[in-house]
């Protein structure tokens with residue numbers, strides 16, 4: 001079985017994101033970037049299949065500027081076999097990513113594509129679903145458990161108020177939820193080995209996709225600042241403030 005994982009380079013989840021002064025977007029210059037956390041989970045799941053012998057090959061794909069190669073190298077150090085980098089400086093929307101993934105899926109013919117449930121920068125939660133629709137494949141989103149058996153995937157999904165287990169036929173697009181696994185840290189020897197693993201370079205043009213955005217961002221704003229709390233001396237004072245100041249009771 002061949003498995004393809006999509007890995008996006010995003011602002012590191014520990015970084016305090018700052019809005020640009022002209023409100024056209026967020027500051028990315030000199031900001032630490034890392035692999036989208038849900039994609040680390042996707043890579044880990046693929047590596048586990050590789051180790052179990054369920055998968056013969058694991059390919060990591062990333063789309064974006066030259067620095068995406070670092071994100072692919074991280075996936076290779078975790079255990080992916082090879083990488084594909086679609087290089088573009090264009091700001092990519094989920095539809096463009098899904099179309100380019102489709103073109104790569106048609107070249108590589110994987111049985112399984114694993115993506116993150118959402119990228120923590122755009123919070124779109126669209127790419128996996130769009131890819132499944134474009135391919136006419138099954139999809140299982142928000143996976144918190146995955147079992148493969150006889151050409152089917154049994155996927156436990158996190159839904160409002162509980163868990164749902166579904167069975168889908170391969171080929172399938174799966175999107176990862178937080179509880180699917182705990183991604184490993186790449187060891188130093190594996191980081192060194194990853195430097196020798198191949199990364200193919202492609203352009204959107206070679207994949208026959210026009211990556212131009214369909215949306216234009218009008219304005220990006222910081223969330224409203226929360227006011228500091230106050231300490232009250234008694235229950236009576238609390239009730240009084242809720243009634244007369246906050247006017248919520």
Ligand code: AMP
Pocket residue numbers: 006007008009036038039061062063064092094097114115116117118119120122123124125126127128
């Ligand atoms: P989104 O639909 O933007 O929330 O992204 C969902 C998932 O699609 C991510 O977790 C990645 O697995 C994949 N993805 C989105 N954009 C890219 C990209 N530029 N390169 C590689 N994978 C991507």
